[in-house]
Amino acid sequence: MAILVPGVASAQTTVQTPDQDAVQVDEIVVVGSRIRRDNYNAPSPTQVVTREEATLQGFASTTEALQSTAVTGGTSQINNAYGGYVTDGGPGANTIGLRGMGPSRTLVLLNGRRVSPAGSRGSVGSADLNVLPTAMIDRVEVLRDGASSVYGSDAVAGVVNIQTRQGFEGLTLEGQVNAPTEANGNGGSTRLSVVAGAKGDRWRAAGSVERYERDELTLRDREFTRCQTDGFFNDRDYIDPRTGQSKCYPITTTGSNGVTINTIGTGSLAGVGAPGVPDIALANGVTYNRWRPNSAITSGLVGFEGVGGSYVNPNDPTSNIALNNNIRDTFEDRMLNESLISPVDITTIYGEGGYDLHALGNAEVYGEVLFNQRKSSQTGYRQLSLDYAEGSPLIPDNLAFSTFAGDQGLNKGQNVGVRAFIGFGNDTSEQEVDFTKLTGGLRGDFIVPGWRYDAYVSHSRSKSTYTSEQFLTDRLIETLDVVETAPGRFECAQLSSNPGCVAAPALSTRTIAGELPQDWVDYVFRPVTGTTEFEETIVSVGIDGPLFQLPAGEVSAFFGAEWRDSSIDDTPGLDSQLGNTYNYSTSAITRGSDSVWEAFGEVEVPVLRDLPFAQELTLNGSFRYTDYDSYGDDTTYKVGAVYRPIDWLSLRATYGTSFRAPALFEQFVGATSGFLSSGADACNEYGAEGVNPNRVANCGAEGLPKDYYATTGVQVISEGGADLGLAAETSTNLTIGAVFQPTLPSGWGNLDFAVDYYEIEVENGVSQYGASAILDRCYDSNPGDFAADTGFCALVSRDPSDNSLTVIDSYVNLATDIVKGLDYTLRYRNDVGPGSVLFNLAVTQYTEVSSKLFDEDPLEDYVGMIDNPEFTGTADISYAWADWRVRYGVEWVDGMSSYEYYGENPATSQYDLATDDYYLHNASVQYSRDGWTATAGVRNLFDENPPTISAGVYNRVGNAPLYSGYDYLGRTAFINLTKSF
Structure with missing residues (x-):
């Protein structure tokens, strides 16, 4: 990682390796400002990740690099472990949110221009990192500072700008394979790409084609997910009487009391209890209403043993005590087929080019095209609760006595006689997202000497289809309404009006066990497909250049205007709209649009230079007027300063306001x-x-x-x-920092250190x-x-x-969110032996991460709690000589504890609500010669498993917290080969 701080690093179009000086490039715009400058003594700290550094760290895609601890500061991100959860953008979408404030408050740019939202389902509102190219990327710039006055809505917690290679010539072939060594060979990824470019006297063109595939990683593939237990202290786990071990509940997100399977529900009846029924219950008149098949039972309910019910409280004969639900079956092997990391296939085509007109101020006509297709899927597990009507011929004689419940919706107004809790098996959800971004523009010299103009039009479209397998309620109802045509043979009673109807299976031990007739499954379990379209059009124009000269330098300015129009149209499958998906969520159509026009400006003023105790003093200010159709107008501003009293010390500060317009899905x-x-x-x-x-x-x-x-x-x-x-949400942003660059004795190398304090406070936050x-x-x-x-x-x-x-x-507009903390960055470089050594250290500290919904509520501070570490950090050391470079890196997540928040004493609590410090070690080596570059290494060198916590408090992956800062893949070897012509 190269940390871009005032006076520490210069702009570069070639990679700055440890034995190579940076190459200065004049008049480049970097994220955080619209003004061209020849140095980066800017008031806002910016982090730069080069493509080469990402390769050395073993990241196979832009998504992986952006969601790393080094970029996110350890805050949790929506990644491919969230396939079974309801997330904005739908399953398979990957997003980035800086400062822990969520993806809707982080703006993503491609070459300084907005990346529109993409995804599936009605809650599409943020950029999906999957659409970004990898092969053509030169660097990623990360601004962790509010910048709405510069970029408009969404730039509340920061901005991420993906910068592609400029002026590329030649041909480069690249391939990378990442292979986990501890996951049964699953969960690996492959990326293949071609980059080509050419130039003429008046034209340039370059582009890339790439293919990225990631295999599925299942619960079966990792030890910490194969048996999701309670994880309680003091021997308080429920012990499965069949195994003598803590019981597994892999179908649930927190771990305890998994969904019942292989069980029936009946009216209460005395019978024979299953292993695990306590002696006190047996001694006090147990009556059962949940049963598990057992052919050895010859009394009570013949063929069944009791696994749920109640018994008389010996101290209060008028009340009952419920049996522990965990006696029931909650696990079967097919549950381990669920996705831990969901598979994906991504194809990306990116191209850019330009043509010099030799007119209109030496103007260049330029354009960019981005085509991306994502095919993703998730494997789940489904329970089927099947209600057999009282008196149905599908119920065997020994269960005919039962009345389990009143009319529950599947039996045409009849009481439920028996409910079968069936472990149905695996289901699949699929998404196909096609994303297109087209940009065309004109830029050149403006009328005023030294000024330039840039005007462009961009249109983006995300179109997706999403399919999930669902039980259709109306078909279930018809299949359960049957007549017996011969002993043991049944057909639908309304077959004439439903000619394809297949009678439900008779209630039997095979049915309860999930062994269901395929023709019936094919009739009632159907794919339900919806479509989502999100479109955005942007028209933008800007001019920048010098205003006038001061003794300390040139006053520069930027002025611009922009118009954006966006729309969303999500149409769920008809069965989902009509509520015809059994025991599953329903969705209505999401449809709406919004547009905005904005005028904005930025000025940079060098006040002092080369004076005693004032080597530099530069002020920067920006302002934006915004007018949305949806809620009206607003203004934002930002002021900043860089002050360098002496050569080795720079001080910087910014203060400003930001805002976020409600996303279309939040409105519609x-x-x-x-x-x-x-x-x-x-x-x-x-x-x-x-x-x-x-x-x-x-x-x-x-x-x-x-x-x-x-x-x-x-x-x-x-x-x-x-x-x-x-x-709209409104927010304030404060950043204060210092950069130290002491001059070390000859031969001691170069040392740079920076510390930045930040505060972000959001008011009227859009929430529920x-x-x-x-x-x-x-x-x-x-x-x-x-x-x-x-x-x-x-x-x-x-x-x-x-x-x-x-x-x-x-x-609604409710929430208050506050984030405060410090960033520490250090870099040391020195020539050692035949090469150069480079050491980087970056630590993020959160001093407050608090929120509240209502004004009268107290602020709840989550720093140090599970999913919210107080400290995270990355450190790496590399050595380069001749054609070689070696690197060793460590990622660190501070230990976390939630005992205090939940009022639990760690010494006596049954819950494990704390995690130890977590370290990931990475090592790699790179060799380059004659156009070839080979990089090989290992991520998670010591195969560090995620820490575990108890069930019942936080969402978990197996026994580990659901937290993107932990590695679920285990030790992963990688190799990257590149050949340039």
Whole structure:
């Protein structure tokens, strides 16, 4: 990593290796400013990652490099381990968010121009890193500072600019293979690319074609994901009586009480208990309502053993105690086929060119094209809860007694006789995203001497199809309504109106075990496909040059204007729109558009130069006026200064305002349903001691008993906030830094050190209340307001038939988010022996990462908690001589603990809520000669597994936290071969 700080590093178009001086290039614009300058003594610190450095670190794609700890500062990113989660951009999308403020507050540029959002489903709102080229990249510039006055909306936490190679000539072939050594050979990646370029007297053209493939890594492939346990201390894990070991729950994200499979639910009945039923239950009259097939059982419910139910409390004969749910089956081998890292195939074509007109101010007509296609998929596991109606001929005689529940929707108004909890098996979700970005422009000398102009038009389009396999409710209903045509043979009762209908399988041990007729599966389990389109058009014009001369130098300025128009159209599959996907979320159409025009300017003023205690003093200021169709106008500004009192010390500071216009999906996303567990019901056991008296009164007013225990999940409907007057987020940004460059004695080398303090505060953050917050505030409200169904209670409804809850959760302006911290960077270079040694160190410290939803809420500081390390760092040392270069690097994530936040004593808690320091070691060697370059190395040299935590608190991957700063692949060898002609 090269850390770009005032006076430390110069602009470069050739790579600065340890034994090679930087090559100065005049008048280049670097991220953070629109003004051309011949040095980078800028007030905002910028980090530069060169293509060569990324290769030495073993990164096979731009996405991997951008999501590394060195760039992100250790904040969690959405990567390919999130395939089973609902994320903005849909499964397979990869995003970057600086300072832990999320991808919507980080702006991504390609050659200084916006990269439009891409992805699938209704919540497309950020750039997908998968669309970026890798082979043509020269460097990546990372600005961790607010810059809305320079770039407009979204540049709240920082800006990432991907700069392609300029003026490339020749032909380069490149191939890279990354192969994990500890994952059954799975999870590897391959990238092949061709880069070509040529020049003439008046023209230039260059481009690349590349193919990137990553294989799937499954839960089976890594030790820490093969058996997801509770991970409790003090021997509090549930011990599986079948194995004598902690029980596995790999279907769940936190680890405990996995989804029931290979089980039926019936009306309560005495019977024979399965291994694991406690003696106290057996001694106090157990009645079972959950059963597992067991052919050895000849009494009670013949052929079944009891795995769930209740027994009399020996101290209170009027109440019952529920059996531990973990007696039930929660695991089968096919669960290990789930994706840990999802596979992807990416094809990228990039081209750029220009032609000198010899007119219009020596103008050049230029253009860029980017075509990208991503094909990604995820393997999941599905449970099927199949309801057999009371009296159905599909129910065997020994279960005919049962009434399990009232009408649950699959039995045409009849009671449920028996519910079968079936381990159905694996399902697949697929996405294909086609992204196109076309840019054409004209740039040249302006009318005023020394000034230049640049005007361009850009159009981007992301079009995707996304498919998931779903059980269709209407077909399930018809297949369960059967008549018996012969002993053991059934057909759909309404076959004449549904000629393709296939009768559901009779309830049997094979059915319960998931051995289902293929023709029936093919009829009820169908692909549901939706489409998403996101389009954005940008027209931009700018001029820059000198205003006048001062004794300290030239005053430079930039003035520009821009118009952007964007639209989204997400049309889910019809079955998803109609709620015909059984036990799965539903989605409505997301459709909307927005446009903005902006005028902006930037001025840089050299105030003092080459004076005692004022070697340099330069001021910079920028301003932007913005007018959105959606919410009106706004202004942002930024001021900065660089002060160098003496040769070896530079001081810098910036302060400014930024904003983020609500993303289109935040304004217009169609109603999308999801679910919380039944435990989220605010009235669960509301009669317990210490419960808010308002909650007690309000739950009682709904007719719920004080020992009410919810058995159905909470449905959550998410909607856009355009109709609620959603406005832009506003924020302030402060950065103060110092750069030390002492002159060392001859032969001691060069040392550079920088430290920067930063503060970002976001007000009116676009967020959702969250279903839990809505429920708490509703049920804890004044009983009069609760009865009137006002305020938060207007967002909550309870179904009187089964007491299930539905919550409406729209996007609104709510949140306050604050991030504070320090960045430390150090670089040392010296000639040693036949070559040069280079040492880099970068450490990020977070002193505050706090947020709150409501003004009256206290700020919650998450620094040091799981997923929010206080410190992260990277260090590397390299040595270059002749044709060789060797590198050794370490990535560090500080240990984390959440005990204090959750009020747990580490000495007595059953939970493991702490992680130790985490280190990843990387080593590589590179040889270059005669146009050949070979790079080989190993990432995660010591095969460091992620740390583990307990179940029930944080989302986990196996037994590890779901956190992008940890490596799930294990030790990975890589080799990169490049040949240039």
